[in-house]
Amino acid sequence: AQSVTQLDSQVPVFEEAPVELRCNYSSSVSVYLFWYVQYPNQGLQLLLKYLSGSTLVKGINGFEAEFNKSQTSFHLRKPSVHISDTAEYFCAVGALEYGNKLVFGAGTILRVKS
């Protein structure tokens, strides 16, 4: 079985400051990982994904994440946030052994303040 823990339910940050949203996973097999973003009244949109290869993954809107197998983490970072980044962010884990069945974290609300 797999599980995902997003350690912060809400992260407030000022505009132009850096941010890190934390994600830890648990799995007994090799995994692939996703970060999705959900803006108000919208569905989930893919930010970035890690399947294999380079552990530093770059996504849309200036976000990046680093896969750390020893720490079973996949934290999301952005060096300078904008008001428009205010949204809820979901980490998800999947594994070929479990089909394409993604397990999602509970989400982290990023609130960017001016």
Next chain:
Amino acid sequence: ETGVTQTPRHLVMGMTNKKSLKCEQHLGHNAMYWYKQSAKKPLELMFVYSLEERVENNSVPSRFSPECPNSSHLFLHLHTLQPEDSALYLCASSQEYGGAGEQFFGPGTRLTVL
């Protein structure tokens, strides 16, 4: 229309009503999913269809009945729901079931059960 669309966007129903949620994907994908999103909880996978056959049913109560008439359309038929069924219902699709591909989400139907 592009991507994944869902109708209606909002639905209010009584516990004795029967209603249906509709999802349509315009991406040529072979797999479609229903998720339930409740406040402060991880997304819950409800059903998965691959090539119009149901391949996952995650212990969902029988008051939820899915239907996939073709690879582009997915329905969720609702009857005698409970107030705790109030949530955002998200539809998603992916190229194949069982791979590591991205899932594309619709905007969701916000369901309120009175």
